[in-house]
Amino acid sequence: MLGALEACALVSASIAIGILGRPKLAQPDVVMLFVLAIMVVAVRHSRALALFAAALSVAAYDFFFVPPFHTFAVDELRNLLTFAMLFALAVVLSTLNERARKSERAAADARLKASTEEMKSTLLSAVSHDMRTPLAAITGAATTLRDNESLSTAQRRELVETVCEEAERMERVVRNLLDMTRLQSGALAVAREWIPVEEMIGSALVRLDRALAGRAITTHIPEDLPMVEVDPVLVEQVLINLLENAAKYTPAQSPIDLSARRTDTGVELVVADRGPGIAPEELSLVFEKFYRGASARPGGVGLGLAISRGIIEAHGGSLFARARPHGGAEFVVELPVSDKRPSLPPELSTLSERRAP
Amino acid sequence: MTATAPLVLVVEDEAQMTRFLRAALESHGYRFVEARTAKEALAICTAQAPELILMDLGLPDGDGIELTRRIREWSQTPIIVLSARGRESDKVDALDAGADDYVTKPFGVSELLARMRVALRHARRGAATESPVLDAGPLRIDLARRVVTLDGAEVHLTPIEYRLLALLAQNADRVLTHQFMLREVWGAGHSHQPHYLRVYMATLRRKIERDPSHPKLLHTEQGVGYRLKIEPESPLIKS
Numbered sequence: 001m002l003g004a005l006e007a008c009a010l011v012s013a014s015i016a017i018g019i020l021g022r023p024k025l026a027q028p029d030v031v032m033l034f035v036l037a038i039m040v041v042a043v044r045h046s047r048a049l050a051l052f053a054a055a056l057s058v059a060a061y062d063f064f065f066v067p068p069f070h071t072f073a074v075d076e077l078r079n080l081l082t083f084a085m086l087f088a089l090a091v092v093l094s095t096l097n098e099r100a101r102k103s104e105r106a107a108a109d110a111r112l113k114a115s116t117e118e119m120k121s122t123l124l125s126a127v128s129h130d131m132r133t134p135l136a137a138i139t140g141a142a143t144t145l146r147d148n149e150s151l152s153t154a155q156r157r158e159l160v161e162t163v164c165e166e167a168e169r170m171e172r173v174v175r176n177l178l179d180m181t182r183l184q185s186g187a188l189a190v191a192r193e194w195i196p197v198e199e200m201i202g203s204a205l206v207r208l209d210r211a212l213a214g215r216a217i218t219t220h221i222p223e224d225l226p227m228v229e230v231d232p233v234l235v236e237q238v239l240i241n242l243l244e245n246a247a248k249y250t251p252a253q254s255p256i257d258l259s260a261r262r263t264d265t266g267v268e269l270v271v272a273d274r275g276p277g278i279a280p281e282e283l284s285l286v287f288e289k290f291y292r293g294a295s296a297r298p299g300g301v302g303l304g305l306a307i308s309r310g311i312i313e314a315h316g317g318s319l320f321a322r323a324r325p326h327g328g329a330e331f332v333v334e335l336p337v338s339d340k341r342p343s344l345p346p347e348l349s350t351l352s353e354r355r356a357p
Numbered sequence: 358m359t360a361t362a363p364l365v366l367v368v369e370d371e372a373q374m375t376r377f378l379r380a381a382l383e384s385h386g387y388r389f390v391e392a393r394t395a396k397e398a399l400a401i402c403t404a405q406a407p408e409l410i411l412m413d414l415g416l417p418d419g420d421g422i423e424l425t426r427r428i429r430e431w432s433q434t435p436i437i438v439l440s441a442r443g444r445e446s447d448k449v450d451a452l453d454a455g456a457d458d459y460v461t462k463p464f465g466v467s468e469l470l471a472r473m474r475v476a477l478r479h480a481r482r483g484a485a486t487e488s489p490v491l492d493a494g495p496l497r498i499d500l501a502r503r504v505v506t507l508d509g510a511e512v513h514l515t516p517i518e519y520r521l522l523a524l525l526a527q528n529a530d531r532v533l534t535h536q537f538m539l540r541e542v543w544g545a546g547h548s549h550q551p552h553y554l555r556v557y558m559a560t561l562r563r564k565i566e567r568d569p570s571h572p573k574l575l576h577t578e579q580g581v582g583y584r585l586k587i588e589p590e591s592p593l594i595k596s
Contacts, residue, residue: 171463232579344553
């Protein structure tokens with residue numbers, strides 16, 4: 001429908017220009033105007049519309065520009081040839097165009113199929129490696145415990161420790177794979193609730209008490225930070241992923257700093273470490289699925305950051321990494337905050353409406 | 358001793374889980390009985406009166422939430438739900454149906470045992486009438502005198518903050534759902550305002566936590582509710 005309107009508009013424009021330019025434009029010039037109109041329609045729309053534009057053009061050309069004027073009569077054979085050429089142009093151009101579109105579609109299908117295949121095989125190899133390694137360790141440790149009666153207490157403890165650690169590692173792999181699947185299948189429902197940022201940071205830190213033991217963790221959260229409307233479970237998961245990452249890639253005693261601040265458009269959360277940092281060319285690559293950096297540690301599939309970015313983007317925010325001044329890496333979560341504020345009882349003004357001076 | 362050891366009913370259809378739970382529980386002095394289906398579980402509940410129930414939420418013949426509801430119709434036996442990660446709404450539903458607590462699979466035995474101790478303690482205490490004083494690290498909550506002190510210094514709480522803290526203290530170490538807390542503190546009409554609760558918990562944390570952004574006492578169970586955490590080994594309620 002829109003295409004038909006467009007054809008009419010283009011032909012009308014050709015007529016108008018032809019009539020206005022009559023003193024200066026010769027008949028072949030006017031024909032070129034109609035050729036242009038037909039070309040545009042043929043390239044942008046279907047063959048039927050191209051033929052429609054050609055028919056309109058022929059009628060208009062005949063009516064306005066072919067003597068006798070203002071009739072559909074034709075007195076020269078030459079003009080009939082022009083009409084035929086206009087129709088031929090419509091057919092040839094739209095055929096070419098359809099062919100181009102078809103091969104483009106086929107290429108896109110092929111690309112999608114290739115990337116799905118690639119994704120599947122990467123997934124398979126990542127999963128088989130990352131599941132097999134801990135499984136092998138667990139099986140080895142458990143069978144040694146079962147079959148070898150003469151182990152010392154220290155040896156036994158060592159083996160049991162292995163089983164526990166490797167099982168945890170497998171749990172992480174499975175958890176990430178499940179999250180990724182949910183994210184990719186679009187099954188990730190964002191259940192937004194108003195929540196103070198402090199509470200999400202607090203619960204993430206509590207859940208990681210054991211993993212972060214022995215580290216100096218500082219938090220800096222302004223008291224007047226507005227609440228955010230997010231899915232608390234998902235955003236907490238992102239904070240956990242970022243903190244786990246910081247713990248994994250920095251020395252055991254290295255400090256981690258968490259901060260939050262109000263920005264022009266929302267709230268920004270930063271997880272900063274004093275580790276070796278991320279090479280500039282890897283700053284965006286680390287968010288790619290299955291990307292395992294040069295310094296990657298065993299025990300991950302390279303999904304944590306990709307999942308985290310997916311979650312934050314599902315909230316309309318962004319997640320990126322940057323170098324930290326004086327060494328280390330910083331992961332920045334930007335969450336948009338709307339002007340809407342939840343209603344609160346008046347005595348609680350400190351957490352809602354109070355602005356920084 | 359065996360006769361007085363608490364009998365635990367494990368409702369679980371996966372044999373590996375049952376095997377592991379049997380070993381873990383029996384080695385910690387509990388007696389163990391298992392049910393694979395909801396029907397079996399109900400039969401054992403009436404016949405053997407277990408002191409505690411561990412319930413897997415995914416059962417072949419009906420779900421654990423429904424079973425919890427049915428058991429609650431006539432029994433107050435504490436129920437701890439074993440639930441998978443990422444199913445927060447299941448946990449909330451189970452708790453609202455009358456379950457006492459939950460652990461998320463995969464869980465460590467120490468975590469499970471801690472939850473079981475808490476559930477048994479609350480069940481045995483029943484309706485305590487004596488004036489209870491609760492110590493949680495540097496925090497002391499005197500429920501009879503309605504006084505809260507931190508390192509000996511009195512903490513001034515608003516009436517709502519106090520009601521929240523008292524509610525958590527009466528259920529120390531147990532998870533309380535958002536809905537439950539909203540209903541208990543604000544009444545049934547306000548249960549649609551969960552951010553009220555979050556804001557009051559934030560102000561409460563600022564008054565009783567040394568570092569409110571890394572709480573030691575008032576834990577958030579994301580997507581479920583809150584838990585007042587007490588040192589596992591410290592005596593809980595003193596007369």
